Amino acid sequence: MKNVFGLIALVGLAxxxxxxILVFTGSMTNAMHKWLMTLGMLLxxxxxxxxxxxxxxxxx
Amino acid sequence: MLAKWTKRLEDVQEYEKTPVPASKWKSWGSxxxxxxGEHTAGTxxxxxxxxxxxxxxxxxxxxxxxxxxLLAVLSWAFLTAPIATRERITLYYKLEQICGSxxxxxxxxxxxxxFCFLAGSMIAVSATAVGIPFNLPMAELSDWLxxxxxxxxxxxxxxxxxxxxxxxxxxxxxxxANLAAPWLPLVFIAAAIAVLPELGVHSVGEFWxxxxxxxxxxxxxxxxxxxTMWHVLFFSWFCNMAMHIGMADLSVLRYAKSWTAGFAxxxxxxxxxxxxxxxxxxxxxxxxxxxxxxxxxxxxxxxxYAAGLAGAVCVIIAGWTTANPxxxxxxxxxQAVLPKSRTWKVTxxxxxxxxLAAxxxxxVMRLLDFxxxxxxxxxxxxxxxxxxxxxxxxxxxxxxLAAFRNIRWNWAAGLTWFLTLGTCLAINQFLGIEIxxxxxxxxxxxxxxxxxxxxxxxxxxxxVA
Numbered sequence: 087m088k089n090v091f092g093l094i095a096l097v098g099l100a101x102x103x104x105x106x107i108l109v110f111t112g113s114m115t116n117a118m119h120k121w122l123m124t125l126g127m128l129l130x131x132x133x134x135x136x137x138x139x140x141x142x143x144x145x146x
Numbered sequence: 147m148l149a150k151w152t153k154r155l156e157d158v159q160e161y162e163k164t165p166v167p168a169s170k171w172k173s174w175g176s177x178x179x180x181x182x183g184e185h186t187a188g189t190x191x192x193x194x195x196x197x198x199x200x201x202x203x204x205x206x207x208x209x210x211x212x213x214x215x216l217l218a219v220l221s222w223a224f225l226t227a228p229i230a231t232r233e234r235i236t237l238y239y240k241l242e243q244i245c246g247s248x249x250x251x252x253x254x255x256x257x258x259x260x261f262c263f264l265a266g267s268m269i270a271v272s273a274t275a276v277g278i279p280f281n282l283p284m285a286e287l288s289d290w291l292x293x294x295x296x297x298x299x300x301x302x303x304x305x306x307x308x309x310x311x312x313x314x315x316x317x318x319x320x321x322x323a324n325l326a327a328p329w330l331p332l333v334f335i336a337a338a339i340a341v342l343p344e345l346g347v348h349s350v351g352e353f354w355x356x357x358x359x360x361x362x363x364x365x366x367x368x369x370x371x372x373x374t375m376w377h378v379l380f381f382s383w384f385c386n387m388a389m390h391i392g393m394a395d396l397s398v399l400r401y402a403k404s405w406t407a408g409f410a411x412x413x414x415x416x417x418x419x420x421x422x423x424x425x426x427x428x429x430x431x432x433x434x435x436x437x438x439x440x441x442x443x444x445x446x447x448x449x450x451y452a453a454g455l456a457g458a459v460c461v462i463i464a465g466w467t468t469a470n471p472x473x474x475x476x477x478x479x480x481q482a483v484l485p486k487s488r489t490w491k492v493t494x495x496x497x498x499x500x501x502l503a504a505x506x507x508x509x510v511m512r513l514l515d516f517x518x519x520x521x522x523x524x525x526x527x528x529x530x531x532x533x534x535x536x537x538x539x540x541x542x543x544x545x546x547l548a549a550f551r552n553i554r555w556n557w558a559a560g561l562t563w564f565l566t567l568g569t570c571l572a573i574n575q576f577l578g579i580e581i582x583x584x585x586x587x588x589x590x591x592x593x594x595x596x597x598x599x600x601x602x603x604x605x606x607x608x609x610v611a
Contacts, residue, residue: 099332102456106336110343119340120454123333127456130329138325 088137095133101126165234171403177410179324180398180471185386185414186330186422188271188465191445192513193385194426198434200373201366204357210378211423215415217383219408221390222399225528227408229535230399237396238482241527244534245559246548253527253563254479260388260520261476262496265469266503269308270510272465273301275446275458284444285507292505301504308466309497312473313490326463331417333460337452338425341432361431367439377582381514382419384585387521391589392528397478398471443511473497518581525585526566529592530559543600558599566592 105122108114241250347356389395449457477493538545548556569591570584
């Protein structure tokens with residue numbers, strides 16, 4: 087389960103950065119880029135919180 | 147629920163008067179996240195644009211930031227961290243041993259006030275983003291007072307949330323900063339990349355020529371002074387002078403397993419004070435282009451324009467991750483004055499003062515002057531600690547004089563502090579040296595004064611057998 091959360095977090099980071107590069111190359115609109123960044127934000131915080139939770143319990 | 151929260155707050159133990167035990171030491175990775183989070187912050191949305199406004203050239207900026215940040219990292223690693231990991235006590239307890247309780251009280255109050263203002267400015271930056279859905283009227287560069295009731299209400303809400311997190315202690319601050327740290331700089335960079343076509347950059351090869359002609363042009367905006375590479379270098383070195391040369395981060399790095407954790411500050415310097423400053427400068431250049439050089443200065447709407455909701459949330463969190471540890475540090479400063487009070491109660495009071503200060507936009511608009519002043523004010527005490535710890539044992543002078551003689555006011559330290567600041571003021575007034583450059587000569591003045599004054603004070607009463 088931890089790996090799934092980690093993967094979700096990484097996808098979140100990718101959705102934060104990659105769309106801006108596509109806007110730069112003219113392959114994506116600004117509006118789509120902003121929506122994907124918002125989705126990336128949600129995935130990052132959701133995934134990162136899930137990924138770190140077991141580690142916190144073990145560490146006390 | 148209330149009982150659970152109360153117990154949690156009562157359990158917060160920050161080792162104010164005792165060395166941090168080995169079981170609580172943290173690896174360098176913990177500090178990497180904290181520094182990266184703390185220095186990819188709300189201030190970056192203000193400082194990056196300032197370099198644009200002051201007409202820094204593109205090459206001057208690249209070189210100045212590289213070397214200035216390098217000097218800052220080396221200051222943390224070689225000045226602050228070695229003492230922090232040997233003593234493992236707070237800055238305030240260390241000052242008490244050297245300066246005496248009364249002088250430390252004066253220092254702590256000045257320090258806490260400075261921290262409150264710094265955290266307040268970051269709460270104000272966050273509030274510019276929170277206010278977007280409410281069409282909040284934004285302040286202009288010349289504004290000092292709040293311009294609407296809605297502004298005050300939003301600042302109060304942001305300040306309350308920030309204070310509650312800070313009340314829960316260092317672990318909570320560190321955890322939150324770590325969580326946000328990888329995401330924050332990516333938002334800065336992504337937002338900047340996405341707006342580059344609006345400046346006329348459509349390929350990587352076009353960036354440098356646009357950077358020189360449309361972003362960092364080498365020509366200041368009307369009414370702004372001209373910045374050179376030396377301004378950038380010294381500003382990036384000294385903007386956190388209170389933390390490294392001033393030794394405020396003794397309180398944070400005392401949790402480090404090794405002094406090499408000081409190098410973790412590179413995470414903050416080269417991510418936050420390099421790429422984030424460049425990125426926010428690009429965003430500001432776009433804002434100036436679309437607004438016909440408007441005087442309005444609101445990081446929230448600028449980030450929202452470039453990155454949508456994620457940009458606005460980035461500004462909120464970026465302000466928050468600066469305000470949190472700063473309120474925490476201010477709480478430690480006040481607690482050193484009121485040692486019997488609980489950490490969380492002191493932090494609550496500090497948070498209230500901070501939130502009140504955040505209502506005034508002047509804190510954001512005059513941020514550069516304030517940051518330079520606050521570093522300079524606290525720097526002499528860092529020089530005193532450095533010399534007291536490393537040099538005094540080698541030249542036969544007593545370290546920790548106040549603790550040794552059981553005195554409450556060490557005149558050598560007090561006079562060093564006041565005379566150093568007086569000298570810096572004189573250099574500024576009579577030689578016309580700007581405040582950004584005063585830290586370097588000031589440090590040597592403090593070192594010289596502290597050694598000479600101690601020779602005079604300890605001469606008649608030799609402390610070392």
